[in-house]
Amino acid sequence: MWLQYMVIVCGILPWLATGQADPPELVVVLADLGKTGQLGFIHKINLHNWDTGALNLANMLRPTAIDIDRTRHHIYWTDVRNYQIRRADIDGENDQLVATLDKPSSPEGLALDSYTKQVFYTDAGVDVVAxxxxxxxxxxxxxNTSLDKPRGIVADTKNKKLYWVDNGNAPKIETSDYNGAGRATLVSSGLAQPNGITIDVKGSRLW
Structure with missing residues (x-):
């Protein structure tokens, strides 16, 4: 089956595609924080028949950021209450711990590069990109310097660059190479509370 995924992260819709055979199945994957005092969910929505259901994932409290490894058909997500990053198959099977973070971590941004097999995340609790x-x-x-509540992050897998938003007292949009080198501030004015970011790699544009 050829799967195409729309991943909703804080209202952003990066488009991912993989495989080459049958007509594509169009799927939206949504991280739902849940109501206060209740558990969150990850929802999978089929855009052909609008069939909607929550994945059966036991190790989840407050999922926040989500992305898909389009090569291996894995979902990765952050959980700000569990202080964890986890992954599972696209159907929710084989749930696996990727990282346990120390308090007061708050992993609120996540981006993948399926080709180099790397996961990138922002931590607004301890102010790092990792x-x-x-x-x-x-x-x-x-x-790990001059960050104040980094949140949304996206990977330019073509040029091996990262872009993230900083939501703190001096809001900004920054970039760096995959190893943190070549760091630069792209936008430092006209921002209020930047939360999410995505990229049009073909058009060389950030949104």
Whole structure:
């Protein structure tokens, strides 16, 4: 089955596609924080028949950011109440712990590069941008200075660049290479509370 995914992250719709055979199945995957005091969910919505259902994931409290590994058909998500990053198959099977973070971590942004097998996330609790290897789960902090509540993050998989928004007292949009080098501020004025970001790689545009 050829799967195409629309991943909804804080209202952003990055478009992912994989495979090459049958007509595509169009799917939206949605991270739902849940109501105060209740558990959150990850929903899967089929755009052909509007069939909607929550994935059966036991190790979940407050899922926040979500992305899809389009090569291996894995969902990755952050959980700000569990202080975790986890992954599972697209149907919710084989739930697996990727990283456990220390309080007061708040992993609110997530981006994947399926080709280099890397997971990138922002942590608004301890103000870092970090990288996790998909195979070994080895974690490396790549940016840890001059951050104040970093949130949405996106990976330019073509040019191996990261872009993220900073939601703190001096809101901004920044970029760096995958290893944190080449850091630069792209926007530092006219922002109020930037929360999410996505990229049109073909058009070389950020949204």
């Amino acid at each position: 990288r996790i290897e998909m195979d070994s789960f080895q974690r490396t902090v790549i940016v």
